[in-house]
Every structure is written in C-alpha cells, then in structure tokens.
Amino acid sequence: MQDFPKINISFAGGAYGHYLKWILYSLLIDEPLVAPWIGSTSHSKDYISDYAKRARLFNSSMTTTDQAIAGKLEYQVTINHPGTPDNNPGFIEGIQNISRHVDYVLIPYIDHSTYLLGVHNGLHKPFDSMYTALSYIDREDLQKGWGIDTSEDLTDLPRWILREHHSLNLFNSWESQCAWFLPNNLAKSNCEFVFINDLFYNFLPTIEKIRQFLDVKWIRDPRDLLDFHRTNVKQQKYKYQDAFASQILNSIADGTNFKWNASDITLQTEAYIQRALHQQHIMLQCDGLNDFPTSTDELIEVFA
Numbered sequence: 171m172q173d174f175p176k177i178n179i180s181f182a183g184g185a186y187g188h189y190l191k192w193i194l195y196s197l198l199i200d201e202p203l204v205a206p207w208i209g210s211t212s213h214s215k216d217y218i219s220d221y222a223k224r225a226r227l228f229n230s231s232m233t234t235t236d237q238a239i240a241g242k243l244e245y246q247v248t249i250n251h252p253g254t255p256d257n258n259p260g261f262i263e264g265i266q267n268i269s270r271h272v273d274y275v276l277i278p279y280i281d282h283s284t285y286l287l288g289v290h291n292g293l294h295k296p297f298d299s300m301y302t303a304l305s306y307i308d309r310e311d312l313q314k315g316w317g318i319d320t321s322e323d324l325t326d327l328p329r330w331i332l333r334e335h336h337s338l339n340l341f342n343s344w345e346s347q348c349a350w351f352l353p354n355n356l357a358k359s360n361c362e363f364v365f366i367n368d369l370f371y372n373f374l375p376t377i378e379k380i381r382q383f384l385d386v387k388w389i390r391d392p393r394d395l396l397d398f399h400r401t402n403v404k405q406q407k408y409k410y411q412d413a414f415a416s417q418i419l420n421s422i423a424d425g426t427n428f429k430w431n432a433s434d435i436t437l438q439t440e441a442y443i444q445r446a447l448h449q450q451h452i453m454l455q456c457d458g459l460n461d462f463p464t465s466t467d468e469l470i471e472v473f474a
Contacts, residue, residue, distance in 0.1 A: 174198055174386050175273035178238065179249040180265050182348035184291025185278045186366060187249045188212040189402060193377065194247055195228055196395055197388040205398055210405045211295055235264060241271035248272075253347065261349035262356055274360050274384055279352060281365040283412055286439055288366070289344050290408035293438065311335075329437060329460040336441035337448065370403050411439045419446055421466040429465040447473075 177194065181187030189212035196203055196217075204217035215230035222228045226245050233243060233250040252264025259267065269275045280288030316331050324332070349355070353363050362383045368376045377392045403409070414435050421428035435443075440462045444454055453474035463469040 174246060175384060176243065176271075177247045177274050177276065177384065178233075178243065178268050178272045179247070179276045179278065180238075180252040180268055181249070181278045182253075182261065182280070182288075182292065183251060184288060184293075184295045185280055185348070186212070186369065187278050190276060190278050190364060190369070191228070191247065191249050192217065193395065195222070197377070197381075197390060197392060198247075198386065199227065200389045203394065203398070205401070207401070207405075210407060212402065235259075238264070238268045238271075243271055253349070261347065262352060265356065265361065266358070269358055269361055272360075274362065275358075276362055276364055276380065276383075277352070278364045278366060278369065280348065281367050282351075284366045284370075284409075286411040286415055286442060287406065287408050288348070289341065289438055289442070290411060290436065292344050292347065294408075311339075328458075330456055330458060333437055333441045333444060333459075333462070334456050336438060337445040340438065340441060341445060370406075370409075373399050408436070410434075411436060415439050415442055415446075418443055418466065418469070422447075422470065427465055427467045432462070432464055435462075443469075 179187045179190055179194075181190075188206065192206040192212050199219070199222055201219055201222075206212040206214045206217055208214045218228050218230045223230065228247050229245045233248040235250060235252065237243070238248065238250045238252065250268070252268055253259060253261035265275060265277065316335075318327065318331065344350075362380070364376065364380065373396070374392055377395075381388060414430060417428055418430070418435075444456070447454065455472045455474050459472060463472060
C-alpha cells in the first residue's frame with residue numbers, strides 16, 4: 171500500500187464531499203469497488219474496510235469542525251464542513267485553519283452552472299424534510315411581512331408566500347453557508363477547488379487534475395469508476411433546475427416564448443426566477459400567485 175499525504179475534504183452540505191471521498195478511497199485503496207449509495211447520496215460507509223480504519227487511512231464518520239480546526243485529524247483522509255451554522259468560524263476561516271494541519275485540502279464546490287443544484291441539495295440531502303432545513307426561518311418575519319400566525323406549520327403556508335420568502339431569504343442564507351463565491355477570495359497553494367460541473371461532466375480530466383495536485387498514484391484506472399459515476403449523475407434529481415431557470419430568464423431577455431411543465435421546476439427555482447427578475451427591477455404580482463406561470467408569455471403577464 172502506497173504512502174499518501176494527509177488530505178482533507180472541506181465542503182458545504184450537498185456539495186458531494188462524501189462522493190469525492192469515495193472516489194479517493196476507490197483510487198487509493200486496493201480493494202474491490204463497492205458503490206457508496208444511500209438513495210441519491212454517497213453517504214454509505216460500508217465500502218470502508220476494517221483495514222483502512224485500523225491503518226488510520228479512512229474513517230467512516232465525518233470530522234467535526236472543532237476537531238478539524240484544532241488539527242485533531244487522526245486519519246490520512248478526512249471530510250468535514252469547515253464552517254459552523256453561526257459562522258463562527260465561517261466557511262473560509264474554517265478552511266484556512268484546516269489547511270495548516272494537512273498537506274492538501276480538496277474543496278468540492280458548487281459553481282455558477284450548478285448554483286440551483288447546490289441550493290436544492292442543501293435543502294434536501296442533509297435533512298429528512300425540506301421543512302426541517304427551513305427551521306431557520308424567523309416566524310416573526312412571516313407575521314410582520316405576510317400576517318402569518320407564528321404557530322402555523324410551514325407546510326400549511328400558501329405557495330406564493332413561501333416563494334416570496336425564499337426569494338428574499340433562501341439564497342442569501344445558502345450563499346452565506348458556502349461563502350459564495352469562495353474561489354474569488356481564497357488562493358492557497360495547498361487548497362484545490364473541485365467544481366461540481368467539472369466533476370459531473372468532465373470526470374476523467376478532473377480526476378487527473380486531482381491526482382496531479384495530490385501528487386499520488388492511483389491503484390486503478392479511473393475509467394473503472396465510470397459506470398458508478400454515470401449512476402451518480404443520473405440519480406441527481408435537481409440537476410436540470412439551473413438549465414430551466416437560465417432558459418426561462420434568457421427567453422424573457424430575448425423576447426421568445428419558452429414553455430415548460432409545472433413539474434419541470436421546483437418552488438425554489440420559481441423563487442430564484444422571482445429574485446433574478448427583482449434584481450432587474452421587474453416585480454411580480456405575487457399576492458395569491460400559487461400557480462406559477464408555465465410559459466414566458468404567461469410570466470410576463472404577471473409583471474407588476
């Protein structure tokens with residue numbers, strides 16, 4: 171078994187850190203390939219052998235933020251969320267601290283073309299319910315802004331109110347959690363971003379870039395992982411949300427009538443479109459708009 175450097179994978183929830191860990195395990199540890207799936211996530215721990223644990227190569231659990239920042243990294247490859255919910259430390263500060271205790275930090279990161287995939291993953295992958303993820307919502311805001319009783323269950327709120335609240339709050343909250351757009355503000359020689367669009371759709375060159383960065387030898391050809399990789403990409407439920415949102419917004423800009431099905435986009439994507447239009451000083455007639463339009467022409471009709 172080759173010696174390899176001490177590697178940390180730092181990532182925001184839903185940014186495929188567990189998947190990248192499985193990739194490294196499969197390419198560094200000479201054992202049979204075992205799929206890491208639990209539903210649409212790569213959270214299974216069954217692929218990690220007792221040998222890898224005893225040799226302190228890979229652990230089956232995540233490292234806590236406090237352990238990582240304090241340098242208490244007992245395994246050669248560790249994964250963690252570098253920031254805390256209260257941003258003390260924040261995402262970027264966490265990575266900077268961790269980078270002092272390891273040889274290399276890999277940062278799987280949502281990029282501009284997978285923005286909505288990242289937002290949806292942040293809501294759905296770490297939590298059993300989207301409404302658990304939305305527990306941060308201040309009920310006083312709902313009462314002041316929309317006259318909603320503070321005891322009312324989020325699942326009972328009208329869709330138009332949730333959409334409007336999301337457009338004002340959800341994306342700012344998500345961006346704060348991952349220090350969006352971090353590559354503009356972090357440049358350390360032992361830190362490497364792995365953009366999710368590259369990982370998904372330019373797999374082999376991206377894996378080679380990682381190998382060169384880590385200065386390691388793979389124990390098998392990365393092509394052996396391609397069938398697993400195709401499965402992973404295929405089962406990502408929200409991978410088309412960015413494309414739909416871009417096409418809808420572009421069709422407004424160029425004056426064409428693009429049509430879609432109501433089931434094609436989620437409530438969060440509707441909120442993203444509403445936010446993007448607001449940033450262009452275009453307001454929607456939101457009140458009571460529970461059924462979002464399904465064509466550009468219909469959408470323009472509800473411009474305020």
